[in-house]
Amino acid sequence: MFVSLIASSFSTILFCAYDFQQYKENFIKETKQLAKLIGDNNDASVELQQFTPAQRNLNELLNNNTQIVTGVIFDKEQRLFAIYSKTALLQAKDKNIELYDKVILDKDWQISHAEFIPSFSQNNTTFALLENYLDIYVSTFDENGRINTVYLRSDLTSIRERITTYFFMFFLIVGSVLIFVSTLSVPLQRSISKPILELERIANIISKKKDYSIRIKDRRDDEIGLLIDAFNGMLSKIELQNESLIHAKEVAESSAKAKQEFLANMSHEIRTPINGVMGMTDLLQDTKLNEEQKHLLKVLKSSASHLLVVINDILDISKIESGKLSFEEQVIDVKEVTSSIIDAFSIQTNQKGLNTILDISKKVPERIVGDPVRLKQVLINLYSNAVKFTFDGSIIISVRNKFENDKKVTLQFSVKDTGIGIEKDKIDHIFNSFTQASNETTRKFGGTGLGLSISKQLVELQGGQMYIESTVDLGSTFYFEITFKKYIATTKAVSNASSLQKNTAEVQDKPSSKKILLVEDNEVNQMLVLRLLKKWGYVSDLAENGKIALEKLSETDYDLILMDVHMPEMDGYSATKEIRSSFPASKRDVPIIAMTASALKGEFERCKKAGMNDYISKPFKKDNLLQKVQDYTNSKEPLKNE
Amino acid sequence: MKKSFLNISPLQLVPVIAVLFILVFQQESRAQFDEYERKAGIINTFAKYVNWPSKAFMEGDKLVLGILGDDPFGDVIDNMFRNRYVNGRAWEIRRAKTIRELKGSHIVFMAQGFKEEEVKTFLQEIYSRNNSFVLTIGDNIPNFCKNGGIINLTPNGLYTLNIVSANKAQLTIDVKLLNLASDIIPYDPN
Known part of the structure; x- marks a missing residue:
C-alpha cells in the first residue's frame, strides 16, 4: 500500500514536473512567437515612425490575449514607440467606451495610466512564477541591424491554473491508486493470508493435540502451495521422528525395566548366599577362635554386612521404581523404634565420642499404626548419615506432633547433627539416586548414595515429605513428616505383632x-x-x-x-x-x-x-x-x- | 503583484512620465531637424517592403535610387545609405534633372519644385515603356498619385499609395506598407 503510494506519487510528481517544464517552454515560446509576430508586423511602422498603426496593431494582437498585460515596441533608438497596457485600457473601459476607442491609439494616455513602463532590454526573458509574470524582449533585425524590440509581459494565470491542476491530478491519481490498490489488495489478501491463517490454525491444532498425522489438504500451485507442501513434509518428518522416538523410548524403557528386574533378581539372588555367609559368620564367632581368627572374622562380617546394605538399597530402589513396594500396617512404639536405632549405633557413636539426644514431644502418642520397618529404615538412614558426617558434637533425634485428629496423626521426625553440612547448591542433588554431595564424599565416607534417595521416596510413598536445612560446617537437619493412623486399643487384637513382645511373654x-x-x-x-x-x-x-x-x-x-x-x-x-x-x-x-x-x-x-x-x-x-x-x-x- | 503596481503613488509616477515626455519631445525636435534624414529612412523602408520582379536586376545587384530635381537630402542620404543593404543589395544613388539621366533606377525620388504638368510628363515618361519596374516616390507633390506616381510622401511621416500604378509597374507592395499608407488610391491616370 505504502509502496504503491510512493510509486504513484513519485510518478505523478515526475510527470507533472516534466509537463510543467514542457508547458512553460511552450508558453515562453508562444509568447516569444507573439512578440516576434508583433515585431515583424511593425517593422515597417517603426521604420516609418508611424506609431498609430503600431498602437492599433498591438491592440489588435493583444486585445484578445487574456494573459498579456503589457506590450511595448521599442524603436531602433530604444525609444518607447508603441504601448499596449491592459490596466490602462481597463481603466478607460471602466470610464466609457468612447474613451476606450481613443485610448487604444493614444500612446501618451496609456503611458500615463500604465501600471508600469518597461525599460529597454535586448533579448531578455524573465520567468517569475512567484511574482506571476513573464517578461520577454524580442528584437527584430534586418541586414542593417535591429529594427525594433518588442516587450511583452504576460501573467502566469494559465500556468498557475495548470499547477493547481497538477495538484488536483496528483491527489486524483494518488487517491485512485490508493482506492484501486486497496480494493485489489482485499481479495488478494484473502487469497494470500487466508491459507496462511489456515496454516497457522492447523499448526496450533497440531501443537495442541500433538497429533502429527494431520495434513493440510489445500492443493495450490503458488508459493502458498509450496509452503503448505513444505509444512506437510515437515509434519511427516516430525511424525516419523516421533515414531522412532517413541520406539526408542519403548526400547529404552523395556531395557531399563529389564535392567531393573535383573537388578532386583540379582540382588535377591545375591542376598541368599550373603545371608548364608553372615549366618555362618555368626555361627563361626561362637566357636573357639584365636585372636587373629577373631579379627579376620570381624572383617569378614563387616564386609558381608556392608555388602548386604548395598544390596538391600539396590533392591529397595528397584522396588520403589517398579512400584512394587507396599507398606504394612502394624503398631509402632515410637520411643522403642527411635531408641533401638540409637542403641544400634551406640558402638560407633561411643567410638567417635558423639552424644545422641532423643527428644520426643509429650504430644506424640506412644503408639501409632504404620510400617515400622520402613520408618526404621528411614531413621536409620538419616541417623547413620548423621553419625557418619559428624566428628564432634551431638546428634538430636526429635519427634514432634504436627497435626492430629480422630483418626490420624502427623509426626515430624528430625535428625540434627553438628557435622560438615551441605553446600547450598548441592542440597537439591543429594536426594537423587547415586548422588552424594561430592565425589570426594564417596571416597571419604563410603556409601552408595542411595540412602537419602530411598528415604525420601519411602517417606513420599507414605504420603509424607522430607526436607533439609543445612549450613556448611555447622551441620544439617533432616526433617520428614509421615501421617500415621492413630493406634486404637482394638488394633492390638488384630495385630499380635512382633514388637509387642511384652504382652505375649507373660507365660x-x-x-x-x-x-x-x-x-x-x-x-x-x-x-x-x-x-x-x-x-x-x-x-x-x-x-x-x-x-x-x-x-x-x-x-x-x-x-x-x-x-x-x-x-x-x-x-x-x-x-x-x-x-x-x-x-x-x-x-x-x-x-x-x-x-x-x-x-x-x-x-x-x-x-x-x-x-x-x-x-x-x-x-x-x-x-x-x-x-x-x-x-x-x-x-x-x-x-x-x- | 498587480496591486503593488497599482499602488504606486502618483508622486512616483511623475518622474517616469516626465522622462517619457522628454523622450517624445526629443524625437519630435529631431524629426523637425532632420526631416530628410527621416525621409531617407522612409525610402529605405519602402525599398525593403517593395518587391521588384527578378528581371529588374539584370544589370547588377545594386539598388539604384534616382533623385530627380533639386536634391533635398544632400550628403545625408549618401552617408546613411553607405553600407546599407536592402534585401541583400547595396544602394546606389544617382542625381539628375531628367528622366533619361536616371535610366536604370529602381526608385525615382521626385523632389519638390516641379509643376504638376512636369510631374505628369515625368511619370508618363517613366511608365511609358513596358517593364520599367520603377517605384516612384513623390516628396509631397500634389496629385502625384493621381498622375500615376506610386507613393507620395505627405507631412507627418504619412504617405499615399497608388496600388494600380504599382501593379502596372509590376511591383509587389508589402501589405505592411499598404496598412501604413494614409490613403490608397486605386487610380489609373489613363
Missing part, C-alpha cells in the same frame, strides 16, 4: 520343650536355621520339601513349622493348605511361619491366604527370627548366649 515355656520343623530345600539355609535353633535351645527337625514335611508332621507333633515357600516337589503354599485342610485337629492348628525371599507386594497376603500365621523374609536377622519363633512357641529364654 513362657522353655525352648527345649518345643519342637520346630524346618521345611527348606536350600542347604545353606537349612544349616543356618538349624544351627540357630539349636543354639537357642530348640529341638528342630528338617524336611527338604512340602511332601516330606507332610509325612513328618503326620508322624510327629511340632510346635512350629518354618516353611520355605519355594521348594521342589511341593511348595510351601500347597503344603500349608494340605496341613490346614486334611490333618487331624490337633495337628491342623500348628503355627506356620513362611520364610520367603521375595518380600514383595502381596506376598504376605498370599501366605495368609494359604493359612500361614506369619512370615519372615529372607535374609532375616537372627533376632527377628528368634523373636518370631519365641512368639509362636510361647517360649522365651533370657538371651544368655548372645
Whole structure:
C-alpha cells in the first residue's frame, strides 16, 4: 500500500514536473512567437515612425490575449514607440467606451495610466512564477541591424491554473491508486493470508493435540502451495521422528525395566548366599577362635554386612521404581523404634565420642499404626548419615506432633547433627539416586548414595515429605513428616505383632520343650536355621520339601513349622493348605511361619491366604527370627548366649 | 503583484512620465531637424517592403535610387545609405534633372519644385515603356498619385499609395506598407 503510494506519487510528481517544464517552454515560446509576430508586423511602422498603426496593431494582437498585460515596441533608438497596457485600457473601459476607442491609439494616455513602463532590454526573458509574470524582449533585425524590440509581459494565470491542476491530478491519481490498490489488495489478501491463517490454525491444532498425522489438504500451485507442501513434509518428518522416538523410548524403557528386574533378581539372588555367609559368620564367632581368627572374622562380617546394605538399597530402589513396594500396617512404639536405632549405633557413636539426644514431644502418642520397618529404615538412614558426617558434637533425634485428629496423626521426625553440612547448591542433588554431595564424599565416607534417595521416596510413598536445612560446617537437619493412623486399643487384637513382645511373654515355656520343623530345600539355609535353633535351645527337625514335611508332621507333633515357600516337589503354599485342610485337629492348628525371599507386594497376603500365621523374609536377622519363633512357641529364654 | 503596481503613488509616477515626455519631445525636435534624414529612412523602408520582379536586376545587384530635381537630402542620404543593404543589395544613388539621366533606377525620388504638368510628363515618361519596374516616390507633390506616381510622401511621416500604378509597374507592395499608407488610391491616370 505504502509502496504503491510512493510509486504513484513519485510518478505523478515526475510527470507533472516534466509537463510543467514542457508547458512553460511552450508558453515562453508562444509568447516569444507573439512578440516576434508583433515585431515583424511593425517593422515597417517603426521604420516609418508611424506609431498609430503600431498602437492599433498591438491592440489588435493583444486585445484578445487574456494573459498579456503589457506590450511595448521599442524603436531602433530604444525609444518607447508603441504601448499596449491592459490596466490602462481597463481603466478607460471602466470610464466609457468612447474613451476606450481613443485610448487604444493614444500612446501618451496609456503611458500615463500604465501600471508600469518597461525599460529597454535586448533579448531578455524573465520567468517569475512567484511574482506571476513573464517578461520577454524580442528584437527584430534586418541586414542593417535591429529594427525594433518588442516587450511583452504576460501573467502566469494559465500556468498557475495548470499547477493547481497538477495538484488536483496528483491527489486524483494518488487517491485512485490508493482506492484501486486497496480494493485489489482485499481479495488478494484473502487469497494470500487466508491459507496462511489456515496454516497457522492447523499448526496450533497440531501443537495442541500433538497429533502429527494431520495434513493440510489445500492443493495450490503458488508459493502458498509450496509452503503448505513444505509444512506437510515437515509434519511427516516430525511424525516419523516421533515414531522412532517413541520406539526408542519403548526400547529404552523395556531395557531399563529389564535392567531393573535383573537388578532386583540379582540382588535377591545375591542376598541368599550373603545371608548364608553372615549366618555362618555368626555361627563361626561362637566357636573357639584365636585372636587373629577373631579379627579376620570381624572383617569378614563387616564386609558381608556392608555388602548386604548395598544390596538391600539396590533392591529397595528397584522396588520403589517398579512400584512394587507396599507398606504394612502394624503398631509402632515410637520411643522403642527411635531408641533401638540409637542403641544400634551406640558402638560407633561411643567410638567417635558423639552424644545422641532423643527428644520426643509429650504430644506424640506412644503408639501409632504404620510400617515400622520402613520408618526404621528411614531413621536409620538419616541417623547413620548423621553419625557418619559428624566428628564432634551431638546428634538430636526429635519427634514432634504436627497435626492430629480422630483418626490420624502427623509426626515430624528430625535428625540434627553438628557435622560438615551441605553446600547450598548441592542440597537439591543429594536426594537423587547415586548422588552424594561430592565425589570426594564417596571416597571419604563410603556409601552408595542411595540412602537419602530411598528415604525420601519411602517417606513420599507414605504420603509424607522430607526436607533439609543445612549450613556448611555447622551441620544439617533432616526433617520428614509421615501421617500415621492413630493406634486404637482394638488394633492390638488384630495385630499380635512382633514388637509387642511384652504382652505375649507373660507365660513362657522353655525352648527345649518345643519342637520346630524346618521345611527348606536350600542347604545353606537349612544349616543356618538349624544351627540357630539349636543354639537357642530348640529341638528342630528338617524336611527338604512340602511332601516330606507332610509325612513328618503326620508322624510327629511340632510346635512350629518354618516353611520355605519355594521348594521342589511341593511348595510351601500347597503344603500349608494340605496341613490346614486334611490333618487331624490337633495337628491342623500348628503355627506356620513362611520364610520367603521375595518380600514383595502381596506376598504376605498370599501366605495368609494359604493359612500361614506369619512370615519372615529372607535374609532375616537372627533376632527377628528368634523373636518370631519365641512368639509362636510361647517360649522365651533370657538371651544368655548372645 | 498587480496591486503593488497599482499602488504606486502618483508622486512616483511623475518622474517616469516626465522622462517619457522628454523622450517624445526629443524625437519630435529631431524629426523637425532632420526631416530628410527621416525621409531617407522612409525610402529605405519602402525599398525593403517593395518587391521588384527578378528581371529588374539584370544589370547588377545594386539598388539604384534616382533623385530627380533639386536634391533635398544632400550628403545625408549618401552617408546613411553607405553600407546599407536592402534585401541583400547595396544602394546606389544617382542625381539628375531628367528622366533619361536616371535610366536604370529602381526608385525615382521626385523632389519638390516641379509643376504638376512636369510631374505628369515625368511619370508618363517613366511608365511609358513596358517593364520599367520603377517605384516612384513623390516628396509631397500634389496629385502625384493621381498622375500615376506610386507613393507620395505627405507631412507627418504619412504617405499615399497608388496600388494600380504599382501593379502596372509590376511591383509587389508589402501589405505592411499598404496598412501604413494614409490613403490608397486605386487610380489609373489613363
